[in-house]
Amino acid sequence: MKKVIIIGAGVSGLASAIRLKTLGYDVSIYEKNELPGGRMYQIEEKGFKFDVGPTIVMMPDLYKEVFSLSGVRPEDYLEMSLLNPLYTVYFSDQTKFDVSSNLTELIKQLESISEKDAEGYLKYLSDVYRRYHIAKHAFLDISYRKPSEFFNFKSLVSLLKLKTLSSAYASISRFVENDHLRRALSFQTLYIGVSPFSGPSIYTIIPMIELLYGIWYIKGGMYQMAKAMEKRLIEMGGHIYYNHLVDEIIINDGIAKGVIIQGNPIFGDIILANADFPWAVKNLIKQPKNKGKYQNKKIDRMSYSSSAFILYFGMSKKYKTHVHAIRFAQDFEKNISDLFKSTVPTDPSFYMYSPSQIDSSVAPSGKELIYVLVPTPSLHQNNLTWDEKMTKDYRNHIIKLIEEIPGFEDFEAHIEVEKVYTPKTFQSMFNLENGATFGLRPSMSQSVYFRPQATFKKVKNLYFTGSSTHPGAGVPIVLMSSKLAIASIVKDHPL
Ligand SMILES: Cc1cc2nc3c(=O)[nH]c(=O)nc-3n(C[C@H](O)[C@H](O)[C@H](O)COP(=O)(O)OP(=O)(O)OC[C@H]3O[C@@H](n4cnc5c(N)ncnc54)[C@H](O)[C@@H]3O)c2cc1C
Incomplete structure (x- = not known):
C-alpha cells in the first residue's frame, strides 16, 4: 500500500486524508497543534465554545461530499440548517438592515428602499450566477500541470466573460444605487482578504455565492466539521498525530522521501503539505535548489x-x-x-x-x-x-x-x-506567513494558473493543498483544492 504523509490537519489536510483513505492509500497526518482543523480551531472555556477562525458556512454540498464519498451519510456527522436572515448590517447612522435568505421577504425589504434597486438586485444575482458557473468550469475545477492548460483560447474567452477587471463594489454599483445596499452586497470579498474596491480578481464573485446558495449553520459551530472529519478518518483506519511539528521535508536527488520530526525521519511514498504554501516552502524545504521558482526572496516579495x-x-x-x-x-x-x-x-x-x-x-x-x-x-x-x-x-x-x-x-x-x-x-x-489569515492574496498575478499548484514541479512526490494554492482561501475553496491535489496524486501514483 502506498504511504502518504500529510503535514497538517487543517480542513484540506483532513479532507485529503479521507479522500486518499477511501481510495486505498495508507495515510498519516502530522499536526503541530493538539486539535484538528487548523484555522478551524476551537477555544473552550467556562462552557463557552469559541470557533477561532471560519464561521460562515457556504456551499454546504462541498462539506457533505467529504463524507458521502467515503460511503457514509453526511447527516450522521453534521447537522446543518439554513440561516435566515443571512446577516444583519449595522450602519453608523444607527440604521440596520437584515439580509433575508427568503427571496419573498428580501424583495419586500429591498422595495422599501427602492423598487429600482430591488430590480437591480435581481439582475445582479443573475450576473453573479452566470459568472460563478463560468469560473467554476473554466478555472476552479482545474489543476494546472502544464502551461497549455491555461494559455488557450477557451480560457481567454472565459476570462473575458468573467469581467475580471472590475471590483466587487463596481460590479454591484452597476445594478444598485443605494450606498448602504452596495456596501452590504460587496463587503464579502473581505472573507477572502480582498478589498471590495480593488480588482482584478476572479475571486470577487466567490463570496457572493452566499446570495445564491445561502449561509448555513453547523450545530455546535464550525469546529464540528473538523471534529467530524477527524472522526471519519479514524473510523477508516487513518492516523493523526497531534503535537507533531514537522521540521523538514526530506528530499534526495529531487525526490521527496519523508519528513523529519524532532530529529526523527519518517519515510513515505508521497508527501502532501497542508501547512500554508509560502511558510512551508520557506521553512520545510531547506535547500535552495529544491525550491524551484519559490526562493525565499520571492516568497518575501509575494x-x-x-x-x-x-x-x-x-x-x-x-x-x-x-x-x-x-x-x-x-x-x-x-x-x-x-x-x-x-x-x-x-x-x-x-x-x-x-x-x-x-x-x-x-x-x-x-x-x-x-x-x-x-x-x-x-x-x-x-x-x-x-x-x-x-x-x-x-x-x-x-x-x-x-x-x-x-x-x-x-x-x-x-x-x-x-x-x-x-x-x-x-x-x-x-504557521501562516506574515500572519495573513487567508494566505497569498488572490491578485491576478497570484490566481488560477499563476497561484501555486497542487503538484510541486521541482520535487517529485511532493504535493500541496490549502488556502495559498489554487483555487484559494475559504473552507469550500480549500475543499476544492484538496480534490485537485488528490486527483494529481492519483494520476502520478495509481494503486
Ligand atoms: C479568522 C478567520 C476567519 C475565516 N472565516 C471564514 C469563513 O467564515 N468561512 C470560510 O469558508 N472560510 C473562512 N476562513 C478561511 C478558512 O478558515 C481557511 O481558508 C481554511 O480553514 C484553511 O484551511 P487549510 O487547510 O488551507 O489550512 P490551515 O487551516 O492553515 O491548516 C494547516 C495546518 O497545518 C498545520 N501546520 C503548519 N505547519 C506545520 C508543521 N510544520 N508541522 C505540522 N503541522 C503544521 C497548522 O497547525 C494547521 O493545522 C477564515 C479564516 C480565518 C483565519
Missing part, C-alpha cells in the same frame, strides 16, 4: 491577504442580534483603503458572530457567545508589533465602538470570558 484581530467574548447576559452581523465604518472606503495600505483602521468595519443566538450547546444557559473580527493588515508591510499595549488599546477602542450599536450599550460590564487573537497569534499558531 503579496499577502489581510489578517484579523479577533476578540472572543463570553457574555453574562443575552444580546439581541443574529448569528452573523456586520458593523460598517462611517467611511467604508477609507476603512478599506487603510486596511490595504497597512494601517490599522481607527474607524473599522467589523464582523460579529453569535452562534448562541440559535445554538444552546455553545454557551451556558442565559449567556451569549460573541466573536468580533476586525480585518487588519497582515504583517508583511508594516512594523506593527501587536504587543500587549497595542493589543489592549485596540481592544478598548473596539469595545467603545461595539457599545455604540443600539442594544450593546452595556457590553463591557457583562464580559465574563475574554480571549484575543492578533495577526501575530495567527502567524505562530498556524
Whole structure:
C-alpha cells in the first residue's frame, strides 16, 4: 500500500486524508497543534465554545461530499440548517438592515428602499450566477500541470466573460444605487482578504455565492466539521498525530522521501503539505535548489491577504442580534483603503458572530457567545508589533465602538470570558506567513494558473493543498483544492 504523509490537519489536510483513505492509500497526518482543523480551531472555556477562525458556512454540498464519498451519510456527522436572515448590517447612522435568505421577504425589504434597486438586485444575482458557473468550469475545477492548460483560447474567452477587471463594489454599483445596499452586497470579498474596491480578481464573485446558495449553520459551530472529519478518518483506519511539528521535508536527488520530526525521519511514498504554501516552502524545504521558482526572496516579495484581530467574548447576559452581523465604518472606503495600505483602521468595519443566538450547546444557559473580527493588515508591510499595549488599546477602542450599536450599550460590564487573537497569534499558531489569515492574496498575478499548484514541479512526490494554492482561501475553496491535489496524486501514483 502506498504511504502518504500529510503535514497538517487543517480542513484540506483532513479532507485529503479521507479522500486518499477511501481510495486505498495508507495515510498519516502530522499536526503541530493538539486539535484538528487548523484555522478551524476551537477555544473552550467556562462552557463557552469559541470557533477561532471560519464561521460562515457556504456551499454546504462541498462539506457533505467529504463524507458521502467515503460511503457514509453526511447527516450522521453534521447537522446543518439554513440561516435566515443571512446577516444583519449595522450602519453608523444607527440604521440596520437584515439580509433575508427568503427571496419573498428580501424583495419586500429591498422595495422599501427602492423598487429600482430591488430590480437591480435581481439582475445582479443573475450576473453573479452566470459568472460563478463560468469560473467554476473554466478555472476552479482545474489543476494546472502544464502551461497549455491555461494559455488557450477557451480560457481567454472565459476570462473575458468573467469581467475580471472590475471590483466587487463596481460590479454591484452597476445594478444598485443605494450606498448602504452596495456596501452590504460587496463587503464579502473581505472573507477572502480582498478589498471590495480593488480588482482584478476572479475571486470577487466567490463570496457572493452566499446570495445564491445561502449561509448555513453547523450545530455546535464550525469546529464540528473538523471534529467530524477527524472522526471519519479514524473510523477508516487513518492516523493523526497531534503535537507533531514537522521540521523538514526530506528530499534526495529531487525526490521527496519523508519528513523529519524532532530529529526523527519518517519515510513515505508521497508527501502532501497542508501547512500554508509560502511558510512551508520557506521553512520545510531547506535547500535552495529544491525550491524551484519559490526562493525565499520571492516568497518575501509575494503579496499577502489581510489578517484579523479577533476578540472572543463570553457574555453574562443575552444580546439581541443574529448569528452573523456586520458593523460598517462611517467611511467604508477609507476603512478599506487603510486596511490595504497597512494601517490599522481607527474607524473599522467589523464582523460579529453569535452562534448562541440559535445554538444552546455553545454557551451556558442565559449567556451569549460573541466573536468580533476586525480585518487588519497582515504583517508583511508594516512594523506593527501587536504587543500587549497595542493589543489592549485596540481592544478598548473596539469595545467603545461595539457599545455604540443600539442594544450593546452595556457590553463591557457583562464580559465574563475574554480571549484575543492578533495577526501575530495567527502567524505562530498556524504557521501562516506574515500572519495573513487567508494566505497569498488572490491578485491576478497570484490566481488560477499563476497561484501555486497542487503538484510541486521541482520535487517529485511532493504535493500541496490549502488556502495559498489554487483555487484559494475559504473552507469550500480549500475543499476544492484538496480534490485537485488528490486527483494529481492519483494520476502520478495509481494503486
Ligand atoms: C479568522 C478567520 C476567519 C475565516 N472565516 C471564514 C469563513 O467564515 N468561512 C470560510 O469558508 N472560510 C473562512 N476562513 C478561511 C478558512 O478558515 C481557511 O481558508 C481554511 O480553514 C484553511 O484551511 P487549510 O487547510 O488551507 O489550512 P490551515 O487551516 O492553515 O491548516 C494547516 C495546518 O497545518 C498545520 N501546520 C503548519 N505547519 C506545520 C508543521 N510544520 N508541522 C505540522 N503541522 C503544521 C497548522 O497547525 C494547521 O493545522 C477564515 C479564516 C480565518 C483565519
